[in-house]
Amino acid sequence: MKPSPLWASEPFWKKVAIWVTSGSFIVLITLTFHSMSEVVAGSQRVPAYSVINQKIDYRFDNTKNRFQPVIGDEQPLFGKKLSETEAEALVALGKKTTQAKNCMNCHTILGNGAYYAPDLTKAWLDPGWIDEANREAQMLTFLKDPPNHARTFGSGRRMPQLDITDEEAHGVVAFLKWMSTIDTNGFPHNFKTLTAQE
Amino acid sequence: MNATTPLMETGLAVCAPLNSDNLNGGQKLAVKYFSTAMILFIAQLLFGLLAALQFIWPNFLFDTLDFSVNRMVHINAMVVWMLYGFIGAVYWFLEEESGIEIVGLKLGNIAYWVLTGAVTIVVLVYLLVQTGPGNDTTRWFINEGREYIEAPRWADIGIVAVMLVFFYNVAATFSKGRWSGISGVLTLDLVALAGLYLAGMFYSTNITVDQYWWWWVIHLWVEATWEVLVGCIMAWSLMKLIGARRQIVQTWLYIEVALMFGSGILGLGHHYFWIGTPEYWLTIGGFFSALEPIPLVAMVVHSVYDAGVHKFRSTNHPALAWIIAHTFGNFLGAGVWGFMHTLPQINLYTHGTQWSASHGHLAFFGAYATIIIAFFYLAIQRWRGGVWMGEGLQDSGWKWKWAMGLLNLGVMGMTVALLIAGYEQSFIERAVEGSTWGGYFAGQNHPWFQQAMNWRLVFGVMTFAGAILLVWDLLTIGACESREELVIEEH
Ligand code: HEM
Ligand code: HEM
Ligand SMILES: [Fe+2]
Numbered sequence: 001m002k003p004s005p006l007w008a009s010e011p012f013w014k015k016v017a018i019w020v021t022s023g024s025f026i027v028l029i030t031l032t033f034h035s036m037s038e039v040v041a042g043s044q045r046v047p048a049y050s051v052i053n054q055k056i057d058y059r060f061d062n063t064k065n066r067f068q069p070v071i072g073d074e075q076p077l078f079g080k081k082l083s084e085t086e087a088e089a090l091v092a093l094g095k096k097t098t099q100a101k102n103c104m105n106c107h108t109i110l111g112n113g114a115y116y117a118p119d120l121t122k123a124w125l126d127p128g129w130i131d132e133a134n135r136e137a138q139m140l141t142f143l144k145d146p147p148n149h150a151r152t153f154g155s156g157r158r159m160p161q162l163d164i165t166d167e168e169a170h171g172v173v174a175f176l177k178w179m180s181t182i183d184t185n186g187f188p189h190n191f192k193t194l195t196a197q198e
Numbered sequence: 199m200n201a202t203t204p205l206m207e208t209g210l211a212v213c214a215p216l217n218s219d220n221l222n223g224g225q226k227l228a229v230k231y232f233s234t235a236m237i238l239f240i241a242q243l244l245f246g247l248l249a250a251l252q253f254i255w256p257n258f259l260f261d262t263l264d265f266s267v268n269r270m271v272h273i274n275a276m277v278v279w280m281l282y283g284f285i286g287a288v289y290w291f292l293e294e295e296s297g298i299e300i301v302g303l304k305l306g307n308i309a310y311w312v313l314t315g316a317v318t319i320v321v322l323v324y325l326l327v328q329t330g331p332g333n334d335t336t337r338w339f340i341n342e343g344r345e346y347i348e349a350p351r352w353a354d355i356g357i358v359a360v361m362l363v364f365f366y367n368v369a370a371t372f373s374k375g376r377w378s379g380i381s382g383v384l385t386l387d388l389v390a391l392a393g394l395y396l397a398g399m400f401y402s403t404n405i406t407v408d409q410y411w412w413w414w415v416i417h418l419w420v421e422a423t424w425e426v427l428v429g430c431i432m433a434w435s436l437m438k439l440i441g442a443r444r445q446i447v448q449t450w451l452y453i454e455v456a457l458m459f460g461s462g463i464l465g466l467g468h469h470y471f472w473i474g475t476p477e478y479w480l481t482i483g484g485f486f487s488a489l490e491p492i493p494l495v496a497m498v499v500h501s502v503y504d505a506g507v508h509k510f511r512s513t514n515h516p517a518l519a520w521i522i523a524h525t526f527g528n529f530l531g532a533g534v535w536g537f538m539h540t541l542p543q544i545n546l547y548t549h550g551t552q553w554s555a556s557h558g559h560l561a562f563f564g565a566y567a568t569i570i571i572a573f574f575y576l577a578i579q580r581w582r583g584g585v586w587m588g589e590g591l592q593d594s595g596w597k598w599k600w601a602m603g604l605l606n607l608g609v610m611g612m613t614v615a616l617l618i619a620g621y622e623q624s625f626i627e628r629a630v631e632g633s634t635w636g637g638y639f640a641g642q643n644h645p646w647f648q649q650a651m652n653w654r655l656v657f658g659v660m661t662f663a664g665a666i667l668l669v670w671d672l673l674t675i676g677a678c679e680s681r682e683e684l685v686i687e688e689h
Contacts, residue, residue, distance in 0.1 A: 010379065010445055013452035017383075020456045024463035031482070032410075038476050039406045046406050046474050092403040097332030099343030105266035110409055110473045111550035113345055116253070116265045118638040119550055128635040147261065153639030157256040160264040168332045179405055185480065187472035188633030189546050 041088075045183045049087035052077045052177045058125050058193050066186030077177055078136055078170065087174070094175025097168040106159070109179075111187060117157065124173075124180040125193035128153075132194060136173060143169040213678040214582040221581060224292040224300040224371075230310055231286030232577050235570065236669060238279035238317075243662045245272040250658050253651045267328055270341075270348050271321065276562060277346055278317055283570030284424075285364055287431050288384065290573060292368060295434065296375030302367050309363035316356045320349050337401065344412055347398045354399050361392045379448035383455060384430040391423040406474035413469040420561070421490060421532070422462040428528075428569050429454045429497070432521060435572065436501065439518050440508040441686040450500045457493035465490050471542045472549055480542045487540045491533030494525075501525040513684045514579050514587040516598040516675070520572035523606060527564020535560050535613070547628045552650070553620025560613040563605075571668065578672055579683060586681035597671035604664030611657030619650035 006012050042048040055072035076082070082090065098104070104113035107120050118126075128151065129135040142149045144166060146159035164172065218226055249268040251258050259268075292300055300306070323340055330336030337343070338351045349357070365388055372381045398415035402408045433447040467483025501522060505512075512518040535557040539548045548554070575598075579587050591598075623641045631637025641647060 008449060010449045010452065013449055013456065014379070017452045017455040017459070021459040021463070024460055028463050028466065031478075035410065035470070035475050035479075036407070039404070039410070039474050041404050045476070046404060049403075088403065093332055095403045095405065095408075096334070096337070096401075100332045100336035100341065101329045102266045102270060102341055102343045102348070104343060104345050105270045105348075106264075108550040110405060112409060112412075112469075112473070113550070114266070114269055115550065115552055115555060116249075116269070118635040119633065122633075123635075126635050151635070152256075153636060153643070155256070155639050155642050157642075158260065160261050160266075162329055163331075165331070171332065175405075182406060182474040184472045184474055185477055187546055187549060189628065190632035191634060192632050 047071065047178070047181045048084060049091045049174075049178055050082060050084045051181045052087055052091070052174050053081050056124065056177065056181050057195055058122055058180065058191055059196065064186075067189060067191060068186070069181045069183055071181060077174055087178075090171050090174040091178050093168060093171030094173070095171075097164065097172050098175060101162040101164065110182075110184065117159065119188065120176060120179070121182075121184060122180050122188060122191055122193070124177045125191070125195075127192060127194045127196075129194055135194070139173045139176075140166070140169045143172055213680060214585045214676055216578075216581045217583060218581070220583045222293045222299070223303045224289040224367075225577070225580065227300075227303065227306050227310060228286040228289040229577050229581060230307075231282045231289065232570075232574055234314060235279040235282035235286060236574065236672070238275045238282065239567070240665060240669070242272055242275035242279060243658075243665055245269075245275065247655070247658055247662060250651070250655045254648075254655060263325070264328075267324060271324055273346055274321075274324070274348060280424075280562075280566050280570065283566075283573065284427055284431070286577075287570065287573045288364075288368060288388075290577065291431075291434050291438075292371055295378060295381055296371045298371065298375035300367060301370040301374055302363070305363050306367045309360045312356065313360040316353050316360075320353050323350070324348070334401075344398070344408070346416055347412070351399065354395070358392065358395060361388075361395070365389070365392060378444070379451060380430050380433050383426065383451055387423055387426045387430065391419065391427065394418050394423065409473045410470070410475065413466060417466045417469055418463070420565075421465060422459055424566065425458050425462065425493070425528075425532075426455055428524070428566065429458070431569060431573075432497070432501065432524070435517070435521055435569075435576070436504055437688065438576070439512045439514055439521065439686070440505055440510075441688050442504045442508065443688055446504070450496070454493050454496060457496060458490075461486050461489035461492065465540075468540050468542075468545070471545055484541050488537060490540075491529070491537050494529040494533035498525045498529050508686075511684070511686065512588065513686050514575055515589065515591070515595070516587065516602070516671075517572040517575040517579075519598075519602060520568050520575065523602065524565065524568035524572065527560070527568050527606075529564075531557065531560030531562070531564035531613075535617075547624040548620060551620045551623035551627070552616045553624060556613050556616035556620050559609060559616065563609045574668075574672055575675075578675060582676050582679070584683040585676040585679040586683055587676055587679075588684045591675070592678065595675075597667060598675060601664050601667040601671050604660055604667060606664075608657045608659075608661030608664055611660065612654050615650045615653035615657060619647050619654075622646045622650070 039046045051071060053074060053076045055075035057070040057072060058067055059070050061068040106114050106117040109120050111119060111121065129138055143164050147161050150158040152158055245268045249265055249272055252265045327340050330340040340350055342348050342350055368388060369385055372385060394415055397411045429451055433451045436442040436447050437444060464482055465487035467479040468487040470479035470483055539545055539553055579585060622644060626644055627633060627637045627641030631640050
């Protein structure tokens with residue numbers, strides 16, 4: 001039998017497979033190191049947890065040609081300014097609560113999860129909370145007893161009773177406020193925030 | 199022990215009963231994995247139906263078995279039955295491929311029972327405890343709350359331990375027996391597959407970091423390591439089923455590995471568009487993931503061409519049919535449906551809509567459910583002592599044909615319904631309404647969306663009917679067959 005031409009030769013493709021795989025993997029590792037340094041809490045893209053002491057908005061940016069979070073003046077969450085450590089502890093409680101209550105199997109978070117309930121990425125800024133003055137109180141009441149404060153928008157879909165405590169609810173709101181400051185490259189697009197309605 | 203007695207008692211005329219003496223050591227273990235996989239597949243569909251019903255009647259089981267619970271069980275049962283199917287498939291051909299008896303079978307058996315016990319406990323806790331307080335104990339013992347890998351940490355550790363035993367069985371058997379191209383790729387791929395699971399085993403408050411590593415597990419499983427694993431499984435089954443030449447299937451396997459890893463590893467970037475990661479991922483993720491369909495086209499060409507060269511003569515018709523369904527399903531569900539929403543310009547609008555669910559259903563079913571079902575048929579054939587499963591089956595093989603038709607049509611129908619819902623969401627909720635909660639519900643309340651949910655349920659029931667028929671067929675096919683299997687030589 002004639003030896004196979006190169007394009008049909010087993011040893012040749014074996015070498016190609018090894019080189020392509022290791023090459024891609026090395027590039028991925030390099031990019032991962034770089035990306036991790038760009039997204040530590042406290043970076044340009046992912047603000048420090050104490051950003052919950054500020055006013056947050058999400059507006060179209062003309063130079064970037066996409067939507068972008070806007071971090072404004074002081075506007076402490078629940079009227080109490082927190083240190084970085086306190087803020088991190090509160091956001092961590094909220095993050096753990098979102099995991100413990102399985103939020104992601106109804107909602108999407110940064111667009112990932114389930115599609116039975118609205119995306120939470122910019123929930124803090126949602127015009128559904130009507131006005132800034134009552135937003136925090138409304139969010140807390142809702143989280144602690146969702147079935148009786150249902151926000152179904154005519155769909156009949158209610159959020160179940162998840163036994164979220166007062167403390168956990170504060171954490172969740174902090175987590176949501178912090179998450180809304182992450183620069184998500186313009187996702188969601190065209191989102192009109194609570195303060196952009198007028 | 200005589201395995202025929204229980205079947206005889208049910209009144210079925212059994213001529214070629216299931217008999218474990220027909221199986222080698224690895225295969226005895228494999229059929230345990232396969233049987234459990236089939237049970238979990240049915241469970242997956244039942245919980246999917248509950249969740250689908252809740253889209254239509256939101257009060258159904260509200261505050262008892264909520265959507266989140268049903269959906270979690272639905273997708274977790276899927277991941278687990280597929281892993282069972284893969285492990286089973288590898289145990290199935292381990293002895294034939296290595297040329298010797300499996301090393302460490304006892305340990306392998308224990309690992310099976312440990313894994314199955316752990317899975318049972320995890321599911322019971324999901325159903326009965328459901329959620330816990332927002333602390334570390336919940337993540338360790340109840341639920342981790344991260345889609346697909348919700349299993350609490352203790353179970354993660356158990357899973358890793360079982361995977362190590364499985365890996366030991368595989369690597370030790372090949373090392374003692376003989377290595378081949380297929381077994382080499384397979385073994386390295388298993389290292390990567392198990393290693394990736396570790397990337398999902400730590401906590402981070404930073405949601406961007408959390409999702410970054412979460413996608414390492416999910417994407418680098420289904421679009422890299424699982425694809426290569428089924429590539430190995432398919433290479434082996436083509437030799438087995440139609441007598442394809444080893445040198446040809448192995449050359450193809452290396453080409454597929456190069457193309458799949460070459461596009462899939464950096465294709466990971468298509469999940470890093472919107473989670474807070476830098477903008478270069480828009481380019482890298484878009485570009486490399488757009489190349490991912492190429493190896494999937496190659497697989498279709500390869501399988502159909504090879505089956506054609508061998509004139510579709512095969513030892514096991516249902517298995518070959520499911521293998522071909524696998525190559526088309528993989529190409530359509532992952533390749534075509536994946537490609538359609540993978541560029542950031544469209545993904546900005548489709549991300550996190552039913553569009554993703556449409557793709558998810560066709561891809562998981564088409565790429566993975568199909569090839570595992572093919573192995574169920576291979577297993578049944580041998581378990582009955584190598585009965586005829588070629589042309590001219592009894593009752594003209596209506597059961598396997600109908601089961602296959604119903605399952606494929608059912609999943610395709612659900613996929614199209616979800617696709618329509620996804621388009622509707624992309625336009626109404628996203629483009630027009632700007633993604634607010636009000637916009638979300640404007641999309642959900644629209645008649646186009648609601649009709650799509652009804653059709654999804656209809657086709658879901660069809661899928662379920664197909665699965666039940668599949669079970670019935672597997673229990674009866676070849677049971678009263680007197681002809682021996684067709685033996686196909688490599689040619
Ligand atoms: C058999 C292989 C594949 C399987 C099983 C699969 C499965 C899935 C699933 C289940 C999701 C949704 C994840 C979630 O719950 O958030 C998803 C997302 C996605 N897949 Fe695949 N996929 C496969 C291959 C591909 C390929 C080859 C491409 C591209 C060519 C692709 C493109 C995408 C994209 C862009 C998303 C993100 C959707 C979004 O933004 O919401 N997939 N895939
Ligand atoms: C009886 C048939 C089925 C029904 C009624 C059904 C129903 C559902 C429902 C309601 C969801 C939740 C979607 C959402 O969050 O809005 C879902 C998710 C999912 N199902 Fe199914 N399903 C069925 C069969 C299957 C099959 C056969 C597979 C794969 C083999 C599958 C794989 C998935 C996956 C991967 C997801 C997550 C998708 C994502 O997050 O994008 N399902 N299913
Ligand atoms: Fe992916």
